[in-house]
Amino acid sequence: MKITLKALGGMKEFFPDKKEILEVETENGKNISDILKDNGINPDIVMLVMLGGKNVGKDYIPKDNEEVGLLPPLAGG
């Protein structure tokens, strides 16, 4: 199945090729954390996983064709 990862905030910098949108193939039942690792993104740099305006967290198991936004930690005021 396919899902879309969107870089929010400063996340673009840590995406492969500094892309803002990453469409990835994955298996049913995998959580966001594992999907990130499969695509060369360290899940530790993700603070929020946004779906429909809510944080669903890195343990969230996405459904086919879903788009999640990934926000890195706030960089301090």
Next chain:
Amino acid sequence: MMLYGYAGKILRVNLTEKTHHIEPLPEYMAREYIGGRGFVAKILYDEIEIGIDPLGPKNKLIIAPGPLTGVFLTAGGKTELGTLSPETGGYGDSNIGGHIGPEIKYAGYDMIILEGKAPEKTYLYIEDNKIEFRDASKYWGMECMEAEKALKSDLGEDFQILLIGPAGENMVKFACISHDYGRQAGRTGVGAVMGSKNLKAIAVKGTHSIPLYDKDEVINIGKQMFKACKEKDAEAQWSIYGTIGVTDWCNEVGAFPTKNFYDGWNPNYKNLNGPTAREEIIVRDKGCFCCPIPCGKYSHVKKEGYDVYVEGPEYESNALIGGSCYFDDIKDVAYGNAILDELGMDSISGGNVIAFAMECFERGVITKEDTDGREIKFGDIDSFKYLAEKIAKRDGIGDLLAEGVKRASKILGRGSEDYAIQIKGLEWSGYESRYAPANMLAYMTCDVGAHHNRAWAITYDVATGRDKLEGKADRVIELQHIRPLFDMLGCCRLQWVEISLELDYYPRILKAVTGFDYDMDDLLKLSEKVWNLTRAFWKKHNPDFGRSWDYPPARIMNEPIPSGPAQGKYIPKKDLDWLLDDYYKKRGWTEDGIPTREKLEELGLNFAVKDLYGV
């Protein structure tokens, strides 16, 4: 020549003589130093005499908005304050939001320079070009919110006020300057300097406009920025929690200062995080001038023993009070924040100093003999309140603690210097960095002491390897040019930092406001210039300044983090030296961390060459 985006005037105030002088803003200042932090650094470098007492009449307090301050649609509400720091003896500055910067510009000034010392308790009244030295005895002694309310009641709600609380009046070395019921210029003791001048408050009202180079383009770009911020924030949901939102993550990577930076996480962090704050205490958002993503939060905390409102807690207060003083209830953190805000003390230094005192008591370095027979404990709000009030009054043990942890630990001795968590005399802010080399380097080389505002790089450390040293200096240097640039422009950086508003808006809007045709590289070069200027200031005022001043205290250098996600980690001195060597080399500084003659000349700081090199 007409300067767009600037009021074109400097207000120089002699508090001793009760006189003032309005000077034209030289064009080179606007073009080469931009405003805000740039102005502060240049004036302090040029005008502060060597060897003066920072709490004496010869010190100056500079207040400077920037060309983007007071311009709508750009979150242009930021103002820089600066002085010779009474806490560190070096360059000190502090940034404040709210609405004071715009009002100063509307009153007709790009900078206020406060000199001397008022003979009586005074507040400065500024209404356009009407400047008066007024009796402050009615307000002296009042806590911050009460004092601001009283001044606004007496003068009018349309006045913007900067003021100090009892801590500033008593020259507590980390006293802050307060504004807008809960915003502060927190760091480096700017409040103590204001108190040393017998100045309780500055009340400003302005009715002028600021000329814009291309008004239509300002509106056009400003609207684009505003829309972009709204869209990005809707996706990221950042302003729901504001800065406290990072509490969870910092604990999960072991970067949360805990028990006076003994440990790197608070096991009860879920009681201190953004969702808990939102659920239990936050009642509404609060923003600065024209900000589309208000990060301020008004909270109401009610528990047995207290019932208060506070703007906060933002992340830093949460880290230094909740983490370092080791609380497990967000209500206690917010109450602690309120106590410090009311007394007028920096919540970063204040939380850090109180945590230090808590550890000293635990170790018997301070005893009940010093605390009026009272037991002092980590995580105890009554201990926190007791110490805060003693410090603000400079009473008993409070008089020692009011000096800051570096000086206090030197006097207390018995090894307490090892856990006085500061660099250059400024208490460490809210990020445990023993497992974050870039962030550690950022703290070591920050130009006011141990503060994260110039460069925050923990995500970079996690992304590129927390055990890796290569590349960290490059990242820190890059951030140390970008982040302070906002403090020169006079606008907030959180729109870029937190939700990634594109940086290229800023040179575009600067051009529309001022007509200055700078690209981002030009602006970063000017920021690099100011970076070297403040480093030169340290050396000019402290002949033995150099590499040795950049090191953290013994706990940070020698003690592995004892538990949590970063258990066992620390950065040994040989690696800190590697980082410093790499950083100094890339900066074009000597091995002792001083800008070389060539670097100063390259940046147009030829006037500093004589001070540092004699010829």
